[in-house]
Amino acid sequence: MVEKHIKHLLYNHDCVIIPDFGGLITRYVPARINPVKHTLVPPSKKIAFNEKLVLNDGLLISTIAYANNSSKEEARQLVISFVHEVRTRLESEQRFELTDIGVFKYNHEQKLVFEYTEGDNLLEASFGLPEIVARPIRHEEPAVLRTLIKERQAAEPAPARKPFKARLKRAYHVAAGLALTGLVGTALYMLSLQTDYNLSSLYPTSLVNDEERADEKTSSVSIPVQHEATLGQPVPTDVLDASGAGMMDGADAWGDASSNTSGQEAQYAADEFVYEKAEAVEEVAAPAPVTTTVSDKDGRFYIITGGYARMLNAEFSRQEIAENGHEAKVLEPGKGSRLFKVSVADFASAEEAQAAMNTYRKSFGENIWVYNN
Template sequence: MVEKHIKSLLYNHDCVIIPDFGGLIARYVPARISPVKHTLSPPSKMIAFNEKLVLNDGLLISTIAHQDQVSKADAQQRVAEFVHQAKASLQQEKRFELKEIGVFRYNAERRLVFEYQEADNMLEDSFGLPELSARPVKQEEPAVLRTLIKERQQELVEERQPLRRRIKRAYNVAAGLALAGLSVSALYFLSLQDEYNLSSLNPITVFTSGYTAPAAAQPERYADGYVPFTEEERVAYYADMLPASDAPEVAEDKTYEPEGSASITSGFEDTGFDTEDVAEEAIAATEDAAEEAPAHIIYTKDGRSYIISGGYARLENAEMGRAQLMEQGHEEVHILLPQPGSRLFRVALASFPSKEEAQASLTAYREKYGETLWVLNN
């Protein structure tokens, strides 16, 4: 309550003395401009503190006695209690906050320092004046000038498009002429070579260049007395042109059988291999693995209902959860491996033959271990 009276007095007075503590002094601050925030602040009051003003001038005590309708002795008692509370807070917390006015602290020299926190403008002449933000004014061009500039930009775009098309067309023509010139030059240089003919451009000659053609004289069709080849001569002529084959001859009637094939077949027949025996062995191996696993881990569906306390993504975390439950005094705790469509290892507090028995016991378990328990049918 004393803080409220101190603030109301600062609106109408320039100095408010708190007996045995110090005096708050209000001074006028003119309007100011912040070049960083670009704001304009109205005139106001700034509060300072002087710890040497400790003599009671009666202003604060008289105001409390008049407004609260108490005696001056009671008002003085309230002020004394406020001062005692402020000094105790400074000794213990090293600070004391005067709400909506400022904060008192001790500096390195153990002198009382006051930091003013401007919340409300305490100057009556500036009542209701807000802080103004100065925004830069952007000069806009006239509407007619903006229209002319937009039309000129559109004309420039339209002028650039035909120029680009002409450049592209000229580039295509130049590229075509360059390719044609290179092709003609290549043919010309090829014609200058010795023994040049058009058949050298045939790609099949690349594969047949590994052997030399036979030196047999070819017949001249247009010579006098030309006689065509017989069938035997034609076959002999083409046989000389074809390269000799180094492939070994294979008898037509001989059937190739790899060595040891009979022994491989007989081996399978003697063993009496059967898929049913393999399936039975796999099932037996799974059952042996389940028997060797810890008794608290349930691998397969057993038709029972379990009260689940939580699910874990890893088996190690599920073991830790089980250990915590056993430390709390619960003896029977199981871990159910993930079922099809799930990846969680579930920790079960209890198991029951049917779902009805598990639901009936769920309320009692929830009272002891929490409301997050639920029933899982395995």
């Protein structure tokens, strides 16, 4: 009798407590599809057991007393007798089945466990909904249509094979296309090796050929030309210094030599004068050695304006920056790098370099960055 009331309460309540034994808890299970059996199961309730819910909430005893028109004390005695019977059967048979709800039993650790038995659907919203079987539909063609398709396939002639010459011509065209593609790809690759690409995405500059940059460099630097004076030949005046003072000194020397010595002695004096002037020009033109390339790690912080794949292009950029009055240097690629980096200034600490960034951004843009060598 108690089992019947427990099942009835599970229809309308989410938890039914059996005093001094435990509580049965229900949870909602949505509709589901069984892909193996091809069935559609409606929503339902699944029951679990918690043996710690032993405190009497009065729900089960009040329901039994109202249904039997008896007192609550008589209903409580019925519940106590039911719990005693359940414990006795668990000790003797190691299991007790609650009809249409589940089975109580002890596990290998001698702990009470509950296994839900799917019987009646305890969800009132799904009352009357059966389990639907939905078999997959297999589309089959009519026998007459299958016969017509087979007859048509048998009547159609097999596709004629192309003659050997046509197949050979097609293979020749394919081979020629592949060869032409390979030649074009090789030419483009060789062209890319000879073309100057600026690999720095942080400081893009215009692409200029090496030959044009070399011509500009050659035209911007003045190289003194020395003419060798040969004994017994007149010395041309264009070998002297380009300034007017040099020409006047040469003329005076020539005149003094011709007036005080003979023709041969004058020739020797002029030759010696030319050599002395040439040596003086070389001494004046030779610049003081300045370190413009950094190849080793020095721990300093450089403000970099751009990176280049070739040393020649980096040197051109350094010269342009140096012409504006900055001490530009070229940092050779370190380990794991292939770029020649051009710096506009270097500092002993990162704070000093970051502080100077705003000043250099006015001249070199927002794409400069600090590099720790």
